[in-house]
Amino acid sequence: EVSAKRGDGSEFWNHREEGGLKSAPAVGDLDGDGKPEVLIAGSAVTLLCLDNTGKPLWSMAGTPGAGAPVLADLDGDGTLEILLGVGDALCVIGHDGETRWSVPLSGPMDSGVSVADLDGDGSPEIIVVDLKGGLAALTAAGQPLWTAEVEGRARRSPSVADLDGDGSPEILVAGYSGAVHVFNAKGELLDRADLGGASNATAAVARLREDEPLTVICPVVTGSLTAFQWVGGGNGGAVLWPEYRFDSLRTGVAKLPKQESRVRITRFDTGRAYVGRNEFSVEVENPKGEKLAVTLEVRQGERGAQKQVEGDAPVLRAAAPYVMGGREEAELVFECVVRRGDEELARQSRGLKAAPFAAELAEVGLAALRMETLAGTLPADSAPGVEREALYWQAKLPGLRERASAAALLSSGELNALTAELARARADAGRMAAVAALRAASDSPLHLRAANPWATFGGMDELLEGRVAPPEMRVGAFSGEIESGALNVFNLGGAPMTLRVEAGPLTHTDGSTAPASALIVREAVAVPTQMSDTAADAIPLLNQAGTVMVPAFDARQLYFEVETKGLAPGEWGAELRLRGLDTAATEAKTTLRLTVWPAALPEKQTLGLCHWGYVHSSMLKDMPEAALADQVRHGTNVFVGLFPPRGEFDADGNLTGPLDFSKHDDYLDQHAQHGLILFYTYDSALKGPAEKFSDTWNRAHVAYLRAWVEHLKARGMDYADWALYTIDEPGLRDGLVDIHNKLGKLAREADPAIRIYTDPVGDASLEDLQSMAPYTDIWCPHRNTIVNKPDTTKLDFIKSTGGTVFTYECQDNVKHRSPLGYYRGQAWLAWMHGFKAVGFWAYCTSQYDPWFNNGEAEYLLIYPGDGVVPSKRWHAVRDGIEDHAMLSALRDAADAAEAAGRNPEAVAEARRLLGADATVIARFCGLDDDGETPGPGGLAGQRRVEDRRWKAVQEARAETARLLAELTRETH
Structure with a gap:
């Protein structure tokens, strides 16, 4: 059971969970209502969420016995995410209990997760240690950065602090090895301090005296307490994760430092140096909207190439292609310089020594290992297929390695064939490893996820890219518009599924229902293109039976068309139910949420x-x-x-x-x-x-x-x-x-x-x-x-x-x-x-x-x-025609309010949206650097671009709705 006590020790509330509870709780405000939620792992449920009065809000089914949760704002949106170990994976979960993503570990995890900004780019990294002694660092989006070993199991979170004062933090891990392992931010072992025995604690870091270096304190199972100081680094620097559960409050909430408002490079991605075409990309935060020049350079020996992007957007993005040869090792240097006029504001560089096909082979090998590790934990609907894939790639790898080692001797045709084969191999193996990881964290092979209706559907590649959103679709529309939503349907099992799709009716919060014609279900169908590939571009109506067939370990996309003509303003919802035509009675449900804004589409088309x-x-x-x-x-x-x-x-x-x-x-x-x-x-x-x-x-x-x-x-x-x-x-x-x-x-x-x-x-x-x-x-x-x-x-x-x-x-x-x-x-x-x-x-x-x-x-x-x-x-x-009409309506409302002397603040905001903000979206049409067809980043890169564009369009439309309501509100 879990209980809350008042300050005088009396009981505030108590919750008893069937099967028992086993982890330390995490306490934090998940939904931004000013009241904390309590999260705790159970012996019968993966995770339980209680409100501040002890009332259950939701529980997460699946693998029981999860580790202690940690809360952190990973994406900088002001909302806490939940991090915890589930089985042999790290899972990141949203405030609604839906898994955002999961990443396989080398073993199960207890309380071994920390969050800290390792590279100083303003975005946190995740550091995880598991019960097999595996240490890993990941980006906030779950992309692996590096792995290391600590010689034995470790139960508690790593601590993170700048011990030597060089501006870059160290990572400290105590455990059953009988030592504190000290790593730099790149995962390289710097030191190993003997404890004299095993430890079940975090190596806590504190500044005991202002004029002394940081002290590391660690208890040992023998009953002793050991303290260390590292000399030669002055008094040390920042302490980013001081102790178990972050601090003495033991809430498990990572208090990440607020970044100062300045121009800085927040993303620096060199790409993986695959043989062939790659992309070096950066993002630059520009909080004051200054006119900046971002220069990228990729150098290899005496050769180099530059690209410059200029702009004043809040976030500037730049990308430069580079080519990795297939015959010899390359030493690449990547550099980004940000200037305002002649003044340099930020600079970052990174070297990369890459052997041909090393990245491709490493990814295939890692994916095969993940599949092998996870196969034994998967249910019967998925395990045989994952195991077969693991065995296939383990058998295939030696031959691929042998051919890659002789790449310098291959003819051009043979080299091109090997390049294409290894590109397919890393995609195919990585895709199946991602399927296995998601299946390990799910209680059903049928998996639903809301999707950007405008991003090219990538099938199972969307799992590989971490494009796993909650299942609930949200659509905003002005009265009279036709808007769209999309739902990705993943089959994580080894047998094909035929699913019957039951949608609607759309129901208002007042109980009224929309006509059946208000919600139209379509399927995104992949068609061949002039580029000799396919694109899920056609959206025919779902067939007469309302069924969709999803092959084994594959995915399909449903596309929803919402007709709002005649619908009252307010909140509408429709339940979507997908049921398998199988003896297992496979089923999944989600909801389409529709907000109809009060402003209506003008009767006369404006464009x-x-x-x-x-x-x-x-x-x-x-x-x-x-x-x-x-x-x-x-x-x-x-x-x-x-x-x-x-x-x-x-x-x-x-x-x-x-x-x-x-x-x-x-x-x-x-x-x-x-x-x-x-x-x-x-x-x-x-x-x-x-x-x-x-x-x-x-x-x-x-x-x-x-x-x-x-x-x-x-x-x-x-x-x-x-x-x-x-x-x-x-x-x-x-x-x-x-x-x-x-x-x-x-x-x-x-x-x-x-x-x-x-x-x-x-x-x-x-x-x-x-x-x-x-x-x-x-x-x-x-x-x-x-x-x-x-x-x-x-x-x-x-x-x-x-x-x-x-x-x-x-x-x-x-x-x-x-x-x-x-x-x-x-x-x-x-x-x-x-x-x-x-x-x-x-x-x-x-x-x-x-x-x-x-x-x-x-x-x-x-x-x-x-x-x-x-x-x-x-x-x-x-x-787009409808967008233009609503921009016209906003202009008319701003003109009327200005003429009447009403609401000057809203008028000014409307002018900004109609001018500068609308121009940002207008530049998507052939004027920005992201282009209109896939670039060096391929379809995955185009999906990321379309996500950013969709976010901008959605924000502009929601702001238009707010301002129209504000400008047309009667004042007394």
Whole structure:
């Protein structure tokens, strides 16, 4: 049992747990409500959490007999995480009792965990010693840094202090070895102080006198007490983890020092020096938002390469690629220098001596060892498969090592093959080791985890990368929006699972329920790409049975579409239940939490969307109604029409009869009600005996346009409802600018009120644009070659004409393009520039089936199927259109409040969000250094980028909701 006593010794509360309790308790405020929680490991449960009155809040099932928990804020978000040993693994658990991640150890752990900043970068490291004498250091995210041995079991936490005063701490471990082992921050053994017997204590570190060095005090099982001082280091330095349970309060809470507000390098990652392409990356904390230059350099002997990034963001990120050769050992030096003008503010460097394939082989070997160690602890559903994998890699390794040792003698082809094989080996073995570790910490082979819906789904690689979030999905939406969530479904067992997915209904806290159509379940399906790999890009509706099949030791992703139209503001929730169609009755549950903010999506769309969707000649030609409904649902309101009226003229340039409006009117009947029509290829619809741009043709063309305008007016269409699209991409080839100008001049002659559209590319010179200006009302400059160019001369001129400005992009390799950067980000780019519409090539216009790699460049936003199958990117486009509408609503609310003299603080905050904050997100669209396709960090690196981007978008949207509520609140 566990009890709490008052100051006078009387009992405050008492809790008795079935099966008993065995560890020292940890006491700390987990949820930020100002009241502490109590955590204690049990003999029958892994971990029990009690509130401050002794009432159970939650318990963690699984392996019983866990070690004593420790509490620490690992990620700097102000919330404590829980660290404890479970079986042969270290687990980090959130305040809700959900495992964030786990890492295998060489043996079980008692109370042997400490937390301290070993390298002075402001982020804590975790130091763990287990009952087999294994010592390990890990990053705050669970990535191994180094391992060492202490000759025997150790039960209590290592202490951490700067004994010699050199600014870098030492790590001290006492245990059954009969000695205190002293290591430096890199895990190298510095000293071994004999105790004269075994110890079950932490070697406590204290400054007994101000003018003396630090003293290390350690009791021994014989009953003696031993004290040490290390001479030669002055009085020593900081004590980061002084004693057992951190301090004399024995709460187990690590009190990490608050970092001063200064520019500092907080992340310095040299990569692993795999053979081939690697990435050196850093993060620099810039608390005052100063303009800084971050310079990275990688040197190898006399050769070196530099990269510089400048910016004033709160966190600056920089990455530089480097290549590790496969034939000889390399001595690499990595350096990062941060400057403000000419003033150096921070510098960090690190050397790395790397042998070809050493990192790959070490990772495969470590993964095989982890699998072997864990296999004996796993249940029958997983153990045989993990054991087979361990045996396979143990048998495979000697041959790989032999080939790697002779790499210098291999041909280029053989070396490339070995490089690829070892890359696959470390990924495959590491993936299975991560599966085994998670299964060891779980009570079921079915594992659910919420996911970033916009990050490329990585399957089991997400475990290897530590991307293990709690299972509950959280979605925030303005009333009327369609928003998304994702759930990763992991099968940690050795047999495939067929799961039935039961979702909903969405239920409000007042008990009301949403219609079934408000929650749509889809599956993210991996499709081949033009890069000859796959991407989980297509999101078809879940099949008729509502089932998803997850192969053994594999994963699938469910994608949820939430339609909030008609939903009352407030909190909604839907239970998601996945049940296996198996005799074991496998089951897992989670919840989708939806917050509908009070502000509603404006009825009128504020940003146009065009995508050249020529449905009639595409794979969607047999479903035109469904295709149009899908386009409109995603915000399409600018349509490129290929059905101008047909006409003929005679040798004198007179029209020979009425124009044929049959196909023209059919198209308008369907599309005109939904937005702007851009009439394209109209200059080819007029036939006669004279060549284009001859006097006769020009005379007929003017008459043709006048007759067309009268017909449009008769249909009730105003000049604002349509425009002429003269020629595609002026500047792409010689003569296109001239065609635009000639057709534009004829349109002005026919009717000066006719609006004319053009989409120039970067090869159009400033002089070209100036010549086009008299004949252009709607400009749609190409994003990459005009809008995003550092030289803004062309864009400035376009804006200066006073015409309406759109923008568009048409890059390929779309299945790998960032949904938040390339697609959603374009709406924010439009906001930054004041553009009125965005565009993408293309919705469906291709002769190639996008479900396959056809050996051609890929551009499409959708897939054909039983109806239109969207991509994640297509949904991201729609979300960007909605984002723009809410930014517009916030601007209007700030303008109204400012005019009324209300709430100046909120007005100022809104202006900041609409300006500087929105610009940060706009820069995701081709302007930041993270790019829009996978870089040297591969898909894993792209997932990290998309996580950062999603966090920024979510924060901006939540802040928009708060400010809209503040600015529209009635004041009395």
